Amino acid sequence: MRLVRTLLVALLAVLIPGAPALAADSSRAIQMSWDGSAYSDTTTESFVGFPVTVPGDSTSRTLTVRNDGPTGGTLRVSIVNVDLLETPIADEFYDDLRITWNRGSSSIRELDSAGTTQVMEIPLAKGATTPVTIGYDFPVEATSGNRSNVGLRQGSFDVLLELGGDDAEADDSPD
Numbered sequence: 105m106r107l108v109r110t111l112l113v114a115l116l117a118v119l120i121p122g123a124p125a126l127a128a129d130s131s132r133a134i135q136m137s138w139d140g141s142a143y144s145d146t147t148t149e150s151f152v153g154f155p156v157t158v159p160g161d162s163t164s165r166t167l168t169v170r171n172d173g174p175t176g177g178t179l180r181v182s183i184v185n186v187d188l189l190e191t192p193i194a195d196e197f198y199d200d201l202r203i204t205w206n207r208g209s210s211s212i213r214e215l216d217s218a219g220t221t222q223v224m225e226i227p228l229a230k231g232a233t234t235p236v237t238i239g240y241d242f243p244v245e246a247t248s249g250n251r252s253n254v255g256l257r258q259g260s261f262d263v264l265l266e267l268g269g270d271d272a273e274a275d276d277s278p279d
Contacts, residue, residue, distance in 0.1 A: 133173030134267050140168050151238045151263070157201070159246045164204060164239025169265060171228040177269025181205075181224035181236055185262040186216040191255030198259065200246035204239045212240075212259045220264075228267065238263060 135143040151165045171177060183205075188198055198213035205223040215221050228234055 133171060133177075133269075134265050135170040135172045136265075137168045137170070138165075143168075143170055143172075152240060155240075157240070157242045159200075159242055160244035162204075162239065162241040164237050166235045166237040168233050169228070169236055170233040171230055171267060171269075173230060173267060173269055175269040176227065176229040176232075177267045179224065179226055179228040179234065180222060180264075180266040180268070182264045182266075183215050183221045183223055183238075183261050184219070184264045185260075186212065186219075187260045188212065188216050189256060189258040191257070193254045195248045195254055196246075197248040197254070197257045200242060200248045201259065202241045202243070203261070204237075204241055206235070206237050209241065212261070215261060216259075236263070236265075 135145055136147055137143045138147070147167075151167070152163050155161070155163070169179060171179070183203065198216070199211050201212045202209045203212050203215055208223060210218075210221060223238075224236065226234060
């Protein structure tokens with residue numbers, strides 16, 4: 105039997121705690137730490153807060169994820185629930201604003217269009233940790249942030265952490 109643990113971590117807006125447990129022994133299989141020493145199965149912090157960004161801005165933050173489950177598993181990290189505040193005057197702002205992660209990046213508009221974007225999939229042994237780095241980059245050459253009277257621009261998304269592995273308590277009887 106395969107178990108999957110799910111947790112949402114918000115980047116810019118609403119923060120959502122851990123999902124319900126599937127089994128008592130592995131209900132807190134995903135543990136997270138912003139500082140690398142104090143771990144928890146929930147978070148109330150954003151990766152980068154609520155910045156006002158201008159061309160040339162970039163930042164990132166790293167969340168350390170630890171597998172506290174009963175077995176090793178596969179950690180999958182995805183960007184989901186992208187929410188963009190649109191205004192009557194269209195421009196390229198959401199095309200210029202790039203969301204970055206450990207080994208890639210995409211415009212926030214592309215992430216919105218995709219619905220779900222997997223940004224990481226790695227094996228994670230029982231007790232092992234791995235960094236998950238998420239950030240944004242608003243290139244200095246972008247001009248979309250320099251126009252007046254286009255209205256407020258705001259984007260947010262959630263980071264979905266899923267840890268799947270073999271259920272250590274599953275019986276060996278055939279299905």
